[in-house]
Amino acid sequence: MASSGSLPSLARQCRDRLNDGRGRIESRFRAGLPSVQTATALTDLYDDVIEKIWQDSLERASSSVKASQLSQLSLVAHGGYGRRDLSPYSDADLMLLTTRRSAAAAAQVASTFVRDITDAGIDCGFSVRTPRECCTLAWADAKIYTSLTESRLCFGNEQTYDRYFDRFRAGARRRRNYLNHQSLMARREERQKWGETNYLLRPNVKRSRGGLRDIQLVRWLGFATHGATSLEQLNKLNALSDEDYGTLRRAHAFMLRLRHELHFRTKRAQDVLDRPTQLDIAEDWGYQGRSGVLPVEDFMQDYFEHTRGVRYVAAYFHDDTRIRSRAAGAVESVMSRRIDEDIRMGPTHIWVKSNTLERFAQSLPDVLRLIQLANHHSRRIAHPTWQAIRKSMQDREATPPDQPAVDAFMELLKDPGRLASLLRRLHELRILDQLIPAMGRCRGLLQFNAYHKYTVDAHCIRAVEAATDFIDAENSMGRRYRRLKDKALLHLALLIHDLGKGYEEDHSEVGRRIAGDVADLFHLSADDKDTLQWLIHKHLLVNEVAFRHDLNDPEVVHKFAAEVGSISRLELLLIHTVADLQAVGPDVLNDWKMGLIEDLYLRARRYFETGNLPGENEADLDSKIEQVKESLAEKKLDPSLIEFAKDMPLSLLRQHSTDDLIHEMYQVGEWLTQNPGCYCAGAVDPAASAVRYTIVLRQGERRVGVFARITAAFSACGLSIMRANVETVGEDLLWDQFWVNDPELKQRQPESRIEEVCRVVTKALDDPDSVMPTPRRVWQTQGSKEPSSVLLLPTKVLFDNDTFDHQTILSMFTYDRPSLLSDISGTLSQLDVVIQFAKIDTHLDQIADVFYVTNLDGSPITDSDRQETIRNALVDAVRKPVP
Template identity: 55%
Template sequence: MSFQPVVLAARERLAQVREKIRGQHADGSPGFQVANRMADLYDDVVLMVWESASRKLQHDLGFRGLALVAHGGFGRRDLAPFSDVDLMLLTTARSAGLATEVAGILTRDLVDAGLDLGFSIRGPAEACKRAWTDPVIFSSLAESRFLAGSSTVFGQYFDRLRKGSIRRQYRLTKTVVEARRSERLKWGETNYLLRPNVKKSRGALRDIQLVRWIGFARSGESDLEKLYRLGALPAEDLRQLRHAYAFMLRLRNELHFRAGRSQDVLDRATQMEIAEQWGYENSEGVLAVEHFMQDYFEHTQNVRYAAAYFTDDTLSQSRLSRVSERALSRKLTENIRMGPTQIWVVDSDLDRFATSLPDVLRLMNLANQHFKRISHRTWQAIRHSMARRNPSPPDPDSINAFLGLLSKPGRLASLLRRLHELRVLEQLIPPMKRCRGLLQFNAYHKYTVDAHCIRAVEAATKLEEYSSSMARRYARLKDKAILHLALLIHDLGKGYEEDHCEVGRRIAGEIADHLELDDASRETLQWLVHKHLIVNVAAFRHDLNDSQVVLSFAAEVGSIRRLELLIVHAVADLIAVGPGVASDWKMNLIEDLYLRTRRYFESGTLPDEMDAETASQRKQIAEQLADSGAPKIGLDILNALPLSILRRITPDQLVGELTGIAQWYETGRSSCCVANYDSSFLAMRYTVLHREARRNIGTFARSTGALSGLGLQIMRADVDTIEVDDQEVAWDSFWVLDPDHENPPPQHRVNEVCNHVCRLLADPTAPVTAHRDTWRGASIREPDSVNVLPTKVTFDNDTLEQYTILSLFAYDRQGLLYRVARAMAELSIVLHFAKIDTHLDQIADVFYVTESDGNKIVDSTRQKVVQQSILESLEMAGRRV
């Protein structure tokens, strides 16, 4: 394909100069400088093509009525190396015909030159009209810059756009803010994300641009320096926005140059590479990449705060809203009034009030109690005063006001975020300063430590919105302040070499002293922080049908009051980890743990003790089996069942299963698989039975291989053995999700699964094809380099009398569960119970095991052999592709 000479020249210039700019960036040139060089380069290329076209058409008088306008990022001159180019050709009515011809030449030659082009032809009136009705067009045209053609036509257009925008400033601000909010919902509503988009996530470049767009609507100026000189932008906000702007531009340039294309997502592998390249280093308990991301989050936090302030300041200027709010207000105290939606300090006392931390905290307490927003004018004064306040330990009045604030749900989380933004929260809770923007570099936590802790408080306060048993427990807690404080500080021990729960216990003690809590509150706070993970360990990693598990958990808790505190804390913590983490399955396990433990506190009944209810249930099932005409062996199987099976299956389901199992048993076939939908876990339960002369150690491994080979996600597995007619029968239950089918799946899928499992168990020589036991979209696949957490295999011989608890912590791999089970089978280890806990790409699986002779695995040499075998099986398991 042959190109015009101007296209060849433009292509060559684009390639050569972009490469020079890459070198400047690599040498450490500031982000602004690189962006401006890119804008200069694009200007040169566009003008080369424009001048070529103008030489051909300059004889046409209509050319005088055309103006070429850069807008969007090109108009703003903050281009990244592979940004697209937005151009508009302004035309008068007499030049409209020629404009189409010029546009054809420009678009053809610029695209051939290698630019990603956005192009439009508009008359000045039409362009303005579109800007005032479409927030996306407005935000782009607010950055208009004259490139070539008639400066008169451009001047008329831009003057019209500026004046019309100012007249419509309130409506334009509302629509552009709403459009930005919709964009954030897609790319990240919080600025604390593990994989942020440096252009569109909250607190990123787009929010800096939002200030510019609102500034244009407000005063006809989008330049940050000019907005400061007009008094619209505070000096501190200008300073922080410029620093963040420079950091973000450099980071975006880095992402573009690395990818060789437009790329704005900062994934975890790239975070690690950039942190090393930019000179960040590891420190005690904190990785270099976490230091780098802490800087990133510091900038996004400042941007988010400045943009929100600027937006509120603009919207608060609506005279009608101010008048109606004040007309309907009432006095709360001598200097505080409250309207239908807001609370504020009267003007005559505002300056003094804003300098007093106790007064500010009491105002927040009132806003929380009445569920009102603090007015922008009042918050503006507080923000300025607190920024000038020298950090100092809180006085007793401030402490009392802060504890009062913590005592009620209301708008607590949003008020805590404001205190955090003011850097006042770290004066009340000093360790919060260290955790500001501290990234937890794993796929389990979606947010930074400080954001997660505040979200945990928010999750607890939002329980009031639901009519659930957990909401009722939260509502009846008499002193919510200790719960909220515990949630606010529970992860502040992160980022040290020592276990964060141990560090957290000491931090909780220091905070209790700092806030002058009484001894009882201090002890409860330390206990909650220290033990905040024991609910997860008991519920997600142990067999709740085992009396020792419930007894041990009850001993740790000690009372019903503490049980309710701890359970609510655990649920709020789980919800705050990220969307979808508090699954129905996990919530049901926590509820089960709560009910079993409460039953023990109230009656002394443990899970493996036959109570009247269970005895009655067994009798009822026996009668139904006899009436159903099931084979007599069904009663023998019923009598052989452990209490754990009786309690986890409804009587009707168990009658149906036992009828089918009894019929299978009489056929003499070796294997059987029955399925039922478990509504309490919202998952399918496949019960696999295998008849054997002695315990077949490989049954669980082959069953696991069969299920994972069909793409099922195993959520939980219970392993039992029953004895019928002096013959052992393996009774393994698997709770699974099927990503390829609705929940519950259709019968043909259930039949396919059962038949496949039975075939593999019937023929031990048949190959097992293992597939991933979790499913994850391609958009979040990342290389092994981001897996910085160690793989661990641990042995616990203290918790249970009968079994060794083998725990595995690792990054999930294709066929992992099957390979681990097979490794244990090859070592003649008997598996009695298993719980599978997988989130994104990390697993925490627990197995109750013994040697083949029934003894625990206690010998250290034997433990090393088992550990090494499992680790080798993990190495063999390929990463997902």
């Protein structure tokens, strides 16, 4: 028996052995050791260290426990350690298996074993159980069951282990339906927690959808259904086809290599693939990228291709393990009807008769016709039929579609039904690649920024899904969608609208050419081809106009209407725009943006119907203005202020109800009558999840600097500006509105916090010669902000002098940071640039700010040298370090 003094020495020896072993294995890994062999080497290293601790624990217990009792014990590895699938810093799940008679011996061994293995540096999940306890706990807890399916005897009594595992495997086979369901539910819950892979910008290579855990899911389902967890065994049992076996093996090798890489880099158990690491690994693994595609996007495209394959194989394998009751099958068959000589349809499913299934599955037109029928009648395609189609399409040589296939596909696109889910199936089978060749290039293509949360192909199908969801929407979008007589063209446009991405050229230009190729391939009419190309080419037009321009300006609406040309195209474009935005990701399309889109639509439609532009012959607005003036007159407000009502910008008139507008104008009027300084008021805006501040002041001689001082004041208060509208009422009155995010509002009473902010704003504006407010220093925890290495898009500063003769549109696109708007506006002020109108839009890490600007004398900024000076100064302001 080892003395107590030798215990620290053993722990140190084991810890050193573990660290040295990891170092040697890392060197071999860097030299090209395959990922599976790396995992095996790491498992052997763990086994070696654990055996020494195990033997020492047995020896220490032998003085007080009978050798016959110790000989009945078994040390069992399970989970990843059990299947010999470790990464460098993986934990080790261990179970001390005991009989009832050796329970006391097990307790004594466990007390020293757990302490020593922890001291040695292995994160260990440990339990002591009898075979009966193992099974009882496994049937009640899916987490325990799934881990025990991959048990391996490390050391100890082989008979004890065999009795346990034989009993466990037999019990699992008897309960296979229940256990498979529980395993699937546990995996689904974990996936929801960690997110869908094709959505996440920072996937978890183990737990996200399509990751290593879904390969394990196949093993778990295979254990209960076939008694085996090894993918190779499942393949030999014909439970896993050669194609699916190959897909899982390749994905496992790729993702295991990636997991090893993450562990070795961080020297800890790290499974999250964040964006800086994506960049580093893409470079280290030798990804070169290609024209229009960054190396990191190339790397992630490979990653998503593997996770997609795993996802599909796991889904089909699960369907194979499901046992449908004979009664349900009989009801489906008895109540079915014949669609044609090959197809039958029941209450819930549609299928192809078994005697013609092999021939049917090889015909692309027939397969597309079946899918179209399933969509039209809202039926699911029976699993045996899907499996036959899947196998046939995997073996089918890719060829251009013939006319019957094209006709069947266009028929499919007409019905909303289950269109999106069926398109995903077609994409999985690579049928979409054959119908639309450009789809193959975008398969799994990631745009490396925080705005686009889905791969290009996934986003396009989600856009179709967003549109088809309008069929049941009880709102204006739903009514517009239902009015479309032929929805196929819209669905086709959404399906291909972003396939021009991944090229150096603007994706809308490339997309227009792709749309032309698709139209020719599908033999669309000349009119439909023109509409399809126009819709793809202009699919960002509504966003550009609604979010970046003054919709009260007649020239803006007139130019937009001229681009669109008709009400029918306007409605197509609007539905396309909204579906596209909804498909980008959660919270991209908020109430504010939807309001701007609707505003633009109504103004353009009114122009098409009446020929009137904003402000022309709008009886409702004229009536509102008169009501406001009469009410303010009754309140005996200064007549000069009452006259401001007729000069109110349309945005302010439309934004408020008559009563709210009267109240706000009265408040402003009273303030300006009694105070020489600015008016500032705030209110919580629940619809925007923000605080809206209204700031009004007489401009006087100050032509520049007001906007800069307001943004600096907000920044000094720790506010983040989400959006802003800057307007001028009459010749002299500035009327600005800001929607801000205020982190302190949750800890403060809104009224007192708003008063505090307004004091800072009024102090900054009422004394224009005072020192500019200093931005508040923002303390950020590690990981709360991504490093600059992932900010790959260049800052853009654009000048537009074509839209207006009297002012310049300055657009700025860059990554957001604290106090950025304050620095931008301060820079413009220093350069004597007058801001006449502004629209500020921030989403996640990016901003798109638009300013209508002039020189001090009111002229547009047309001089190229002055533009370059402004551009360089703004770029420098963006690069300014955060205090």
